[in-house]
Amino acid sequence: MPDKILKINDLAVEYKNKGKYLRVLEDINLELENGEILALVGESGSGKSTLGKTILRLLPDSARIAEGSIFFKGEDICNFSEKKFNDQIRGQEMAMVIQNPQNALNPVFKVGTQILDVLYFKSKKQKSRKELKKEAVKILKKVGISDPEYRFDEYPHQFSGGMKQRVMLAMAFISNPSLLIADEPTTALDLTVEAQILNLLSNLVDEYKISILYISHDLGVVAGLSDRIAVMYAGKIVEVAQTRELFDHTNHPYTEALLNCLPDYQKTKKLQTIPGQVPDPGNYPAGCNFHPRCSHSFDRCRQEEPRLEEIASNHYSACFLNGL
Numbered sequence: 111m112p113d114k115i116l117k118i119n120d121l122a123v124e125y126k127n128k129g130k131y132l133r134v135l136e137d138i139n140l141e142l143e144n145g146e147i148l149a150l151v152g153e154s155g156s157g158k159s160t161l162g163k164t165i166l167r168l169l170p171d172s173a174r175i176a177e178g179s180i181f182f183k184g185e186d187i188c189n190f191s192e193k194k195f196n197d198q199i200r201g202q203e204m205a206m207v208i209q210n211p212q213n214a215l216n217p218v219f220k221v222g223t224q225i226l227d228v229l230y231f232k233s234k235k236q237k238s239r240k241e242l243k244k245e246a247v248k249i250l251k252k253v254g255i256s257d258p259e260y261r262f263d264e265y266p267h268q269f270s271g272g273m274k275q276r277v278m279l280a281m282a283f284i285s286n287p288s289l290l291i292a293d294e295p296t297t298a299l300d301l302t303v304e305a306q307i308l309n310l311l312s313n314l315v316d317e318y319k320i321s322i323l324y325i326s327h328d329l330g331v332v333a334g335l336s337d338r339i340a341v342m343y344a345g346k347i348v349e350v351a352q353t354r355e356l357f358d359h360t361n362h363p364y365t366e367a368l369l370n371c372l373p374d375y376q377k378t379k380k381l382q383t384i385p386g387q388v389p390d391p392g393n394y395p396a397g398c399n400f401h402p403r404c405s406h407s408f409d410r411c412r413q414e415e416p417r418l419e420e421i422a423s424n425h426y427s428a429c430f431l432n433g434l
């Protein structure tokens with residue numbers, strides 16, 4: 111099996127808006143090793159979710175892959191038919207957890223029934239739901255739901271946000287996927303529950319040895335979880351490095367600005383923001399997309415687009431400051 115579970119080459123994605131395609135992702139090159147947790151970080155609107163949805167083919171009809179390829183376990187999955195992708199990849203080899211589990215769980219069915227459904231399809235309809243109930247209860251227990259036999263017969267609205275996210279993780283792991291795309295799974299939770307879910311995720315990763323693309327707007331959250339971090343801005347990856355390296359030797363001014371925005375719990379400095387906003391697709395500036403918000407920008411940044419370049423071992427950054 112190839113070392114890289116996922117290899118994205120020169121990917122560009124567009125959404126149709128008022129009859130015109132606008133580019134939302136451009137020049138995306140990313141690789142994910144087996145068993146690696148790669149965090150995708152950036153402000154709202156930078157294109158993180160679009161990338162996750164592109165990999166899992168969950169884009170709306172108004173979107174298209176304009177360029178590039180996505181190799182999963184050595185095969186270009188962009189060439190798979192919808193049926194092949196559905197039968198072999200989505201929900202089997204790749205699973206997803208999203209920010210709001212409320213939207214993923216069906217409110218009219220008991221939580222246990224929804225887990226049973228997943229187990230039933232995993233058994234290729236060979237086992238009866240009665241047989242599978244023991245397994246479902248075991249799974250609920252494994253993800254930290256106390257009193258699982260009783261909880262099995264409850265409805266999603268009777269579960270807290272953290273419990274619902276535990277259930278979503280349980281359902282995602284049932285098919286033993288090789289890749290999990292986690293799109294801000296803890297954003298709607300309070301800090302202590304968030305920490306519990308991150309711990310649960312780490313434990314599941316250790317046990318199942320899967321790869322994770324973890325989408326977050328918060329560098330603080332991914333610091334203790336990810337092996338590597340890719341920072342996105344306005345549809346492009348601007349910096350990629352091992353987590354420790356990214357924090358210790360931050361290169362791109364955008365990454366630096368994101369780090370400066372992390373809350374200071376000692377309260378020794380004021381809460382920082384990045385002036386301005388992520389530009390909308392179709393309104394990207396000439397040159398470097400970040401230059402209007404960058405305090406280090408100079409003439410070249412306004413004229414040319416910087417490309418990702420290796421600035422240290424396995425550390426890539428797209429900034430003209432590196433050439434000075």
Ligand SMILES: Nc1ncnc2c1ncn2[C@@H]1O[C@H](COP(=O)(O)OP(=O)(O)OP(=O)(O)O)[C@@H](O)[C@H]1O
Pocket residue numbers: 125126127134152153154155156157158159160161170172327389390391
């Ligand atoms: N269905 C859509 N049609 C048109 N444009 C879209 C659509 N979905 C997203 N976009 C645009 O694509 C850009 C990237 O959005 P995306 O949701 O991928 O960013 P994000 O980094 O995940 O942000 P958030 O954390 O807020 O979800 C944004 O400018 C957004 O407005």
